[in-house]
Amino acid sequence: xxxxxxxxxxxxxxxxxxxxxxxxxxxxxxxxxxxxxxxxxxxxxxxxxxxxxxxxxxxxxxxxxxxxxxxxxxxxxxxxxxxxxxxxxxxxxxx
Amino acid sequence: xxxxxxxxxxxxxxxxxxxxxxxxxxxxxxxxxxxxxxxxxxxxxxxxxxxxxxxxxxxxxxxxxxxxxxxxxxxxxxxxxxxxxxxxxxxxxxxxxxxxxxxxxxxxxxxxxxxxxxxxxxxxxxxxxxxxxxxxxxxxxxxxxxxxxxxxxxxxxxxxxxxxxxxxxxxxxxxxxxxxxxxxxxxxxxxxxxxxxxxxxxxxxxxxxxxxxxxxxxxxxxxxxxxxxxxxxxxxxxxxxxxxxxxxxxxxxxxxxxxxxxxxxxxxxxxxxxxxxxxxxxxxxxxxxxxxxxxxxxxxxxxxxxxxxxxxxxxxxxxxxxxxxxxxxxxxxxxxxxxxxxxxxxxxxxxxxxxxxxxx
Numbered sequence: 001x002x003x004x005x006x007x008x009x010x011x012x013x014x015x016x017x018x019x020x021x022x023x024x025x026x027x028x029x030x031x032x033x034x035x036x037x038x039x040x041x042x043x044x045x046x047x048x049x050x051x052x053x054x055x056x057x058x059x060x061x062x063x064x065x066x067x068x069x070x071x072x073x074x075x076x077x078x079x080x081x082x083x084x085x086x087x088x089x090x091x092x093x094x095x
Numbered sequence: 096x097x098x099x100x101x102x103x104x105x106x107x108x109x110x111x112x113x114x115x116x117x118x119x120x121x122x123x124x125x126x127x128x129x130x131x132x133x134x135x136x137x138x139x140x141x142x143x144x145x146x147x148x149x150x151x152x153x154x155x156x157x158x159x160x161x162x163x164x165x166x167x168x169x170x171x172x173x174x175x176x177x178x179x180x181x182x183x184x185x186x187x188x189x190x191x192x193x194x195x196x197x198x199x200x201x202x203x204x205x206x207x208x209x210x211x212x213x214x215x216x217x218x219x220x221x222x223x224x225x226x227x228x229x230x231x232x233x234x235x236x237x238x239x240x241x242x243x244x245x246x247x248x249x250x251x252x253x254x255x256x257x258x259x260x261x262x263x264x265x266x267x268x269x270x271x272x273x274x275x276x277x278x279x280x281x282x283x284x285x286x287x288x289x290x291x292x293x294x295x296x297x298x299x300x301x302x303x304x305x306x307x308x309x310x311x312x313x314x315x316x317x318x319x320x321x322x323x324x325x326x327x328x329x330x331x332x333x334x335x336x337x338x339x340x341x342x343x344x345x346x347x348x349x350x351x352x353x354x355x356x357x358x359x360x361x362x363x364x365x366x367x368x369x370x371x372x373x374x375x376x377x378x379x380x381x382x383x384x385x386x387x388x389x390x391x392x393x394x395x396x397x398x399x400x401x402x403x404x405x406x407x408x409x410x411x412x413x414x415x416x417x418x419x420x421x422x423x424x425x426x427x428x429x430x431x432x433x434x435x436x437x438x439x440x441x442x443x444x445x446x447x448x449x450x451x452x453x454x455x
Contacts, residue, residue: 004237004289006098017251018214018244033214036240036354045098047292047345050184050234050241051212054354055292055345057098062344066101069322073110076117 004047006057007032009040023048098344102316103139111321112144115328119148123331124280125324126273126416128266129287130157130444131315137453139317141324149328152280152416153446155269155369156287158234159186160414160438160445163368164404166233166262167192169397173229173260174205176395180223182216183231184238185209190438193402213245220249220257229391232259236290239263239380240354243361246382246389258391261381264367266290267298268378272369273415274306281416283327285313285320288342293358295350299338307336314342361386370438371404371411408437413446420450427451 007023012034014020019034023046030048034040037053046053127133133153136142142151155161171192174181181197188197188209201207206226210216213230220228232242242259249257266287273281286299291312299310309330313323323341330337340346358380367379382390392398407425412418420426420439430436432448439445449455 008097016248018248033212033241033244035244036351036357038353047289049237049289051214052241052244054237054240054289054351058344062098062101065322065343066107069107069111069318072114073107076110076114079117080113 004049004054006045006047009042009044009046009053012040012042021053023053099316102314102318104318108139108141108317108321109144111318111325112141115149115321115325116146118325118328118332119146120332122148122150123282123328124150124152124416125283125285125327126152126154126281127285127313127320128154128156128270129290130154130160130442130446130449131289132156132285132287132313132320133446134444134449134452135315135317136320137449137455139320141317141320142455145324149324152419153413153449154273154416155372155414156235156266156290157414157439157442157444157446158238158264159190159442160410161264161369161372162187162190162233162262162438163370164193164402165368165400166260167196168194168400168402169392170197170231170260171195171200172397172400173391173395174200174207176227178227180206180208180219180226180228181231182208182210182219182228184233186442186444187231187233189435189441191435191441213241214248217245217248217252217254217257220254221252224256227256227258227394229395230257230259231262233262235264235266235287236294236358237292239358239362240293240351243357246361246386247357249389250386258389258394259382260391261362262367263362263380264369264378265364265380266294267302268375269369270299270302272372272375272378274302274308276415278417281308283308283331284310285323285327286310286338288312288314288319288346291342291346291350293351293354295348296338296340296346297348297350303336303338309336310338312338312340312342312346314345369414371408371414373411405436410437410439410447413439420447421455423447
């Protein structure tokens, strides 16, 4: 129930006094309500729960987060390699 | 798919898991609160990739699982009435009440409908003025804004034939109940990312401080989960008690203020029974008095219904992280998804269903 997938807002309109939107989920278009996300605009990516858009996804934060993780993984891999070379002390099972 | 495939990058997930392995020096018990995360962890096999020092226990964040039995029996009593069209999220239909479930009510002719959005239930009320349409408003903070918007919309449209059976619960009181219970094993929390999209995470630092337990706000893709675990393990290893955000693309500290305002307009904190766990003070939301006209419990006079749980099911111990589903004698024998004894075997967010489905 708390799962939700990101989709792109492609159209905003009014229906019976509610601010509604068409959301494109990678080709599948569904309707969602924007009443809980007044700042949303066409082109924003949002996660939909029970037919409502609850947040705008930040591309900037997503990219910064990915860059941080890639850097960390690369540094860690380099560290593992340099540790492996001088001595092959223990396998995990040997502890 | 934008914002999805990047966070399923297997190589990067392995990189983060390697970093967890390099970080961990001793055993830690972490709890993921949300049942959606339990399923994602098992679907991607993250529990099997983690170093053996890290034990994940599965929290109560499955709305269907914690909806109390008496509330399900009240739903069944309302759904049985000939003038009622009873609407619910699909997961709820097979959850056993004390006698039967909503599915079997439907098979016997009751009008039970599955809706995707609570607004679909409002639409049904508009289209069926001679019927009473009742929506089963269950869930955590994530489903609260949609559920209460249906009440506001019914009010705006002047509908007299729409009401909600409310069974809303909140995460922070459940964390207090788990951390304060004698025998608690949880040392770090993965906070439920989508609850935090609505509520933010300003409610968690006092809890972290009170119990000395670090918290990482965590998303639902494998990379999000691995990162949430890494941040929590790092804090534990350093003795830091903080709340960190491993889901920054979707969650801010304050959360969605507009959604919070809508919730507080319609709902107020109340004591709530959690199925298998018992009463947790101020752990739920109920309708404010000014919205009592929309309260199905009052409209159909079902508030008096009380019930008894199956003595076999150990759902309560599972939901609090004391036991794993495969430690239950009924697991996979007398209790299966087709014939569940307890709600965690039914729901797509239940820990028992995750263990059964992914062969743990």
